[in-house]
Amino acid sequence: MIKNQAFVCIANNTWESNFSNTLVEIMTVLSTENRILYVDYEYTFKDVLRSLSGKQKAPLKRIFGWENRLRKIKTKYQSEVYVLTPPPVFPINGIRTDKIYKAILKANAWIVKRSIKKAMRQLNIDNPVVVTGFNPVYGLPLHNSLNEKLNVYYCYDEIDGGWYKLHGPSMEKQYMQKADLVITSSEALYNTKSCLCRNCALVKNGVDFDLFNSAANPELKKGNKKPVIGYTGSIDRRFDTDTVIHAVKNFPEAEFLFIGRITKEEVRIQLQHFPNVTFQGSVKPEEVPGLLKKIDIGIIPYVKDNVTQGVYPLKINEYLAAGKPVVMTDFAKLSEFDNVVRFAASKEEFLQFLKSETENDSAEKRKLRIEIAEKNSWKNRAEEFSSLIENALEENNALDKVA
Numbered sequence: 327m328i329k330n331q332a333f334v335c336i337a338n339n340t341w342e343s344n345f346s347n348t349l350v351e352i353m354t355v356l357s358t359e360n361r362i363l364y365v366d367y368e369y370t371f372k373d374v375l376r377s378l379s380g381k382q383k384a385p386l387k388r389i390f391g392w393e394n395r396l397r398k399i400k401t402k403y404q405s406e407v408y409v410l411t412p413p414p415v416f417p418i419n420g421i422r423t424d425k426i427y428k429a430i431l432k433a434n435a436w437i438v439k440r441s442i443k444k445a446m447r448q449l450n451i452d453n454p455v456v457v458t459g460f461n462p463v464y465g466l467p468l469h470n471s472l473n474e475k476l477n478v479y480y481c482y483d484e485i486d487g488g489w490y491k492l493h494g495p496s497m498e499k500q501y502m503q504k505a506d507l508v509i510t511s512s513e514a515l516y517n518t519k520s521c522l523c524r525n526c527a528l529v530k531n532g533v534d535f536d537l538f539n540s541a542a543n544p545e546l547k548k549g550n551k552k553p554v555i556g557y558t559g560s561i562d563r564r565f566d567t568d569t570v571i572h573a574v575k576n577f578p579e580a581e582f583l584f585i586g587r588i589t590k591e592e593v594r595i596q597l598q599h600f601p602n603v604t605f606q607g608s609v610k611p612e613e614v615p616g617l618l619k620k621i622d623i624g625i626i627p628y629v630k631d632n633v634t635q636g637v638y639p640l641k642i643n644e645y646l647a648a649g650k651p652v653v654m655t656d657f658a659k660l661s662e663f664d665n666v667v668r669f670a671a672s673k674e675e676f677l678q679f680l681k682s683e684t685e686n687d688s689a690e691k692r693k694l695r696i697e698i699a700e701k702n703s704w705k706n707r708a709e710e711f712s713s714l715i716e717n718a719l720e721e722n723n724a725l726d727k728v729a
Contacts, residue, residue: 327355327356327358327359327708327709327712328356328359328360328712328713328715328716329359329360330359330360331360331361331454331455331715332360332361332363332449332451332452332453332454332455333353333356333360333361333362333363333454333455333456333457334363334365334442334446334451334454334455334456334457334472334474335349335353335362335363335364335365335456335457335458335459336365336438336442336456336457336458336459336461336464336465336468337349337350337364337365337366337367337459337461338367338459338460338461338489339366339367339459340366340367341364341366341399341407341409343611344587344608344609344610344611345559345560345586345587345608345611346534346611346640346644348459348480348482348511348531348640349364349457349459349460349480349482350364351532351534351704351707351708352480352704352707352708352711353407353457354401354402354403354405354407354704355403355704355705355707355708356708356711356712357401357403357405357406357407358401358403358405361408361449361451362407362408363408363409363410363442363445363446363449363451363454364407364408364409364410365410365412365438365441365442366409366410366411366412368412368415368434368438368464369384369389369411369412369414369415370414370415370416370417370418371414371415371416371417372417373414373417374386374389374414385411388411389411389413389414390413390414391413395410395411395412395413395441395445396408396409396410396411396445396448396449397409397411408445408449410441410442410445412437412438412441412442413437413441415433415434415437415438416430416433416434418430418431418434419489419490419492419493420492421492422492424493427492427493431463431467432467434464435464435467435468438464438468439468439471439472442468442472443472446472452473453473453474453475454472454473454474454475455474455475455476455478455715455719456468456472456474456476456477456478457478457480458477458478458479458480458501458505459480459482460480460481460482460483460485462479462485462490462494462497462498462500462501462502463490463493463494463497465477465479465501465505466497466500466501466504469501469504469505470504475719475722476506476507476715476718476719476722477504477505477506477507478505478506478507478508478509478715478718479498479501479502479505479507479508479509479523480509480511481498481502481508481509481510481511481515481519482510482511482512482515482531482638483511483515483633483636483637484515484518484632484633484634484635484636484637485498486632486633499522502519502522502523503522503523503524505523505525506525506718506722507525507526507527507714507715507718508520508523508525508526508527509526509527509528509529509711509714510526510527510528510529511528511529511530511531511638512528512530512531512636512637512638512658512660513528513659514635514636514637514658514659515636515638516528518636525718527714529707529710529711529714530638530702530707531638531639531640531643531702531707532643532702532703532704532705532706532707532708533640533643533644533646533647533699533702533703533704534703534704535647535699535700535702535703535704535705537612537615538614538615538618538643538644538647538648538699539647539648539649539696539699539700540615541615541616541618541619541647541648542647542648542649542692542696543619543649552579552580552581553579553580553581553622553623553684554580554581554582554583554620554621554622554623555573555577555580555581555582555583555621555622555623555625555680556582556583556584556585556617556618556620556621556622556623556624556625557582557583557584557585557586557624557625557626557627558585558586558614558617558618558624558641558644559585559586559639559640559641560586560587560588560589561584561586561587561588561589561590561593561594562589562590563589563590563629564628564629564633564634564637564657565590565593565627565628565629566627566628566629566655566673567590567592567593567596567597568673569627569655569670569673569676570582570593570597570625570627571596571597572673572674572676572677573627573673573676573677573680574597574600574602574603575600576677577602577677577680577681578602580602580680580684581602581604582597582600582602582603582604583604583606583617583620583621584597584603584604584605584606585606585607585609585614585617586606586607586608586609587607587608588605614644615648618644618645618648618650619648621648621650622650622651622684622687623650623651623652623653623680623683623684624641624644624645624648624650624651624652624653625652625653625654625680626639626641626642626652626653626654626655627654627655627676628654628655628657628658629655629657630655630656630657631657634657634658635657635658635659636658637657637658638658638660639654642654642660642663642667643698643699643702644699645695646663646666646667646695646696646698646699647695647696647699647700649692649693649695649696650695651668651683651687651691651695652666652667652668652695653667653668653670653676653679653680653683654667654668654669654670655669655670655671655676656669656670656671663698665694666691666694666695666698668682668683
């Protein structure tokens with residue numbers, strides 16, 4: 327693993343999110359041998375107003391500097407990570423006029439850069455490796471502004487959907503052309519991004535194996551107890567409501583448990599009246615394995631579109647590490663899991679797979695699932711990530727010597 331390097335991570339999520347975060351997982355492992363400065367999501371004045379009205383929770387004291395914006399976090403490996411909360415910026419994602427958008431973004435980037443540089447001085451960080459985690463909106467204007475020795479874009483989702491859909495795709499394309507290295511988290515993302523940059527690589531998503539393996543049940547379900555079918559993670563625009571409703575209606579002898587935040591409220595509205603449906607709500611990532619112990623089958627019911635085709639869902643390895651059968655829609659090509667995951671091409675097939683997995687699980691199947699997940703641990707993924715950065719640094723050094 328790479329050692330004695332300083333990393334500055336420009337994120338689009340907070341360090342302490344109520345869901346697993348790929349950049350957080352990678353940097354947690356790398357923090358055992360390196361110094362990490364993680365820059366939290368850039369809260370806007372809109373976030374501030376929503377927090378004041380009680381519609382959102384944001385760390386207002388840190389945002390405004392009434393508490394230290396820079397804090398030290400102890401990781402599960404007993405290493406340390408420094409996390410920075412920048413000052414508030416102006417909300418711009420909904421601005422359609424390109425000229426106005428870029429003018430306000432320039433001001434926002436200046437605010438964020440100033441905060442990062444102050445934190446770097448406090449931590450005696452100079453000439454860092456900058457890793458931008460799916461945040462090209464700030465990665466592009468901050469490129470080459472932090473005296474970085476290497477600039478890495480970590481792309482773990484398709485940018486055509488969500489927050490960045492108006493300006494994100496064009497900014498991502500520009501940023502990838504400037505970055506020294508682009509790392510993607512799925513084969514589909516690699517296939518679409520590799521032709522847009524000079525140096526692209528693939529590091530697939532992983533799992534905190536020890537944490538999720540703790541949810542593995544030593545024995546198969548016995549007796550006439552109802553099977554529990556579970557989903558962990560956000561219920562958002564990707565969620566295939568029709569497929570799930572079909573399963574809930576036609577498998578009444580099963581309980582359906584949904585664990586995680588809900589941003590697509592119509593899902594709750596359509597499902598909450600079914601007697602075999604329970605919504606657990608949002609929980610901390612470390613609490614998920616305890617709830618997974620209640621589940622007999624893990625599901626990933628995503629719609630199939632141009633956004634989800636690039637998704638490598640974190641929960642696939644989390645379910646497998648717990649030994650659970652996995653049934654999912656065939657929204658993405660994930661052929662490495664063909665032997666342990668059931669991919670449904672229709673809502674009828676999804677239901678069929680749920681029933682067959684309920685009846686046909688075995689100790690041998692559980693063992694195979696766990697073995698596959700163990701190979702996909704975040705420790706192994708961080709080693710791959712680290713090797714790519716080391717190689718890119720060596721290439722840059724060689725180019726500098728030639729020049």
